[in-house]
Amino acid sequence: MAIVNNLVLARFLGLCPFFGVSKKIANAISMSIAVTFVMLLASVSTTVIFNYLLVPFGVEFMQIVLYILVIASLVQIVELTIRRTNVMLYNSLGIFLPLITTNCAILGIALINSQELFTVLESSVSALGAGAGFGLVLLIMSGIREKLDYADTPKSMKGLPIAFLTGALLALAFLGFAGMV
């Protein structure tokens, strides 16, 4: 999951932080830790809701509304907890937490988990793998972009376009892993 079906490069989930936060390595690390943590919590709780609440009552169509509410409230709880317990951690992760609510990677993993009918354990493993893959790609990308700042790119290519081309090359590299499992 982390490498073969990479979240960002093969499934196109979580592109906004991929391009938005990948300018500095330090930010990229904080962001991927925050995403992985919330992803794990969200996967476990949405799987519990899906398996023990939605399926027995036959109301699977409610999953979108319920999942997004669960994720939004989880993010709020995590933010409050971190602010109360660890101010230093809050200062480094804080600004990334609100962004996570609208990160499609979290909802995407939750939806994939219930599509595949994963158990709680399976979905937490898949969340960890996906988070690791997200972190790996974000780290590589931010490393490249830090160097890229000093490169002499054509004016029309500066910023987002060159980031997309970098993404294309990265995706091409990761395509080599396809079919290995």
Added chain:
Amino acid sequence: MEDKTKGCSSCGNCPPETKTGGVFWKEFTKGIVISNPIFILALGLCPALAVTGTLNNALGMGGGVLFVLLGANIVISMLRNAIPSLVRIPIFIVVIATFVTILGLLFEAYIPPLHESLGIYLPLIVVNCIILGRAEVFASRNKTSISVADALGIGVGFTIAIIIISLFREILGTGALSIFRFQIFSIPVLSDFPVGFFVSPPGAFLVIGVLLALFRVIGVMDSE
């Protein structure tokens, strides 16, 4: 580029003008050219990359986003005085999620093949930043009639953008173009030896990157 989006065209802070007809048209065209969600604002990129492998998927996604955007903008602009500002984001999300659920059930009932091929990207319209962005920036501050124009403009702009991307990817990637099982044309040599790269994920990144750069060169989008 960031400065451009803060310009008067999209802030929504200005008081609405009195002539509704002119305003309606202005808001409509604004979304297509000046603040095109994908090429200028660079919002909603996930679906732009994920479902642009074929023209069919792009049309389905464009229609879906247009529907949800329109519904959410109408409801939120009607309720804008009743929503307490402290809890507005959760309320917006619930309204959007409701429309996405309706859309998902409609697609499943009437066009199952499209529902199948869009897969998880259909429910993911919920977290498409374009829709929440328009609710927050525009619909919560403007009258319903203008919000409708805004939704139509942004929705059509989004659809046009992903159609352009999907045209490149489908024609180069398969050598032919088809819409709902009817083949429109096929290029003789290219269809025998298609460049499969363009249908694969890296091709999506490449096409969007080149198109973004191209739009800047042409001057539709003057850089920075």
